[in-house]
Amino acid sequence: xxxxxxxxxxxxxxxxxxxxxxxxxxxxxxxxxxxxxxxxxxxxxxxxxxxxxxxxxxxxxxxxxxxxxxxxxxxxxxxxxxxxxxxxxxxxxxxxxxxxxxxxxxxxxxxxxxxxxxxxxxxxxxxxxxxxxxxxxxxxxxxxxxxxxxxxxxxxxxxxxxxxxxxxxxxxxxxxxxxxxxxxxxxxxxxxxxxxxxxxxxxxxxxxxxxxxxxxxxxxxxxxxxxxxxxxxxxxxxxxxxxxxxxxxxxxxxxxxxxxxxxxxxxxxxxxxxxxxxxxxxxxxxxxxxxxxxxxxxxxxxxxxxxxxxxxxxxxxxxxxxxxxxxxxxxxxxxxxxxxxxxxxx
Numbered sequence: 644x645x646x647x648x649x650x651x652x653x654x655x656x657x658x659x660x661x662x663x664x665x666x667x668x669x670x671x672x673x674x675x676x677x678x679x680x681x682x683x684x685x686x687x688x689x690x691x692x693x694x695x696x697x698x699x700x701x702x703x704x705x706x707x708x709x710x711x712x713x714x715x716x717x718x719x720x721x722x723x724x725x726x727x728x729x730x731x732x733x734x735x736x737x738x739x740x741x742x743x744x745x746x747x748x749x750x751x752x753x754x755x756x757x758x759x760x761x762x763x764x765x766x767x768x769x770x771x772x773x774x775x776x777x778x779x780x781x782x783x784x785x786x787x788x789x790x791x792x793x794x795x796x797x798x799x800x801x802x803x804x805x806x807x808x809x810x811x812x813x814x815x816x817x818x819x820x821x822x823x824x825x826x827x828x829x830x831x832x833x834x835x836x837x838x839x840x841x842x843x844x845x846x847x848x849x850x851x852x853x854x855x856x857x858x859x860x861x862x863x864x865x866x867x868x869x870x871x872x873x874x875x876x877x878x879x880x881x882x883x884x885x886x887x888x889x890x891x892x893x894x895x896x897x898x899x900x901x902x903x904x905x906x907x908x909x910x911x912x913x914x915x916x917x918x919x920x921x922x923x924x925x926x927x928x929x930x931x932x933x934x935x936x937x938x939x940x941x942x943x944x945x946x947x948x949x950x951x952x953x954x955x956x957x958x959x960x961x962x963x964x965x966x967x968x969x970x971x972x973x974x975x976x977x978x979x980x981x982x983x984x985x986x987x988x989x
Contacts, residue, residue, distance in 0.1 A: 839898065850899070850931065
């Protein structure tokens with residue numbers, strides 16, 4: 644095909660296929676869908692051009708220098724790999740990538756070496772979870788840099804993650820749950836939020852979307868598609884959750900809404916629920932994700948297999964869930980062993 648001569652148009656060839664993007668300097672690249680010069684393709688091109696002319700698309704500060712981190716980031720955002728991610732995952736990646744752009748966007752991609760990566764991680768040694776998130780982000784970008792031939796090798800290959808106790812999220816104990824329940828009776832919004840997270844085992848991004856329309860099987864199950872993974876689940880409603888839901892008089896746009904009657908954003912819900920945890924007397928660090936872990940723990944202690952737990956929580960990595968089942972099995976076997984020892988001494 645002859646070269647298409649349009650302002651701000653760039654193309655990249657990946658695995659023998661050519662992808663086109665509206666790529667105006669100072670603005671994020673926008674992928675153009677469909678066949679080149681097709682109606683959908685032209686509509687996307689004109690929309691991106693008009694948005695940049697009007698300044699309605701968010702500008703990238705400073706000029707994007709070819710071969711810089713800012714250049715790599717723009718290419719990554721426009722790549723099929725990034726565009727194929729869920730919106731939730733894209734936003735999570737953007738949050739971390741933009742920190743790198745702000746601090747290092749002007750620097751050259753080819754100049755990065757493993758010593759520099761380790762030095763960046765050393766600055767975050769007091770927060771190993773954050774250091775590992777930085778490493779994951781840099782490694783992801785470097786692998787893409789190798790793929791699009793911006794550099795020859797991945798400089799993070801020899802850099803190890805820091806050891807993190809647990810996974811950074813505090814798993815609620817039964818005492819923690821009882822303390823929260825004592826602070827917020829059935830019928831209150833905090834108790835409803837806690838019950839939805841605890842008795843469905845879902846992430847906050849899914850809890851905030853739940854409404855009456857998700858209840859199926861004559862009121863015996865909650866049906867959802869996980870926002871992060873796209874996994875379809877049907878979770879039976881626990882009797883305790885059924886009782887709490889029976890006190891809910893509204894369900895539009897969701898079971899849990901703001902004081903203005905609107906659905907929560909993920910961040911907004913997280914901040915609000917964190918405040919409720921403090922009000923209940925739980926220390927800083929307790930959040931809704933810890934309830935997801937508590938749900939998995941309770942299922943394991945009830946004798947559920949790893950696959951049974953995954954069918955409820957939607958986990959993709961069985962190793963994460965197996966930790967709960969191993970822990971529950973160890974506790975039961977230790978109790979059984981001590982009981983046998985006591986019987987043998989009589």
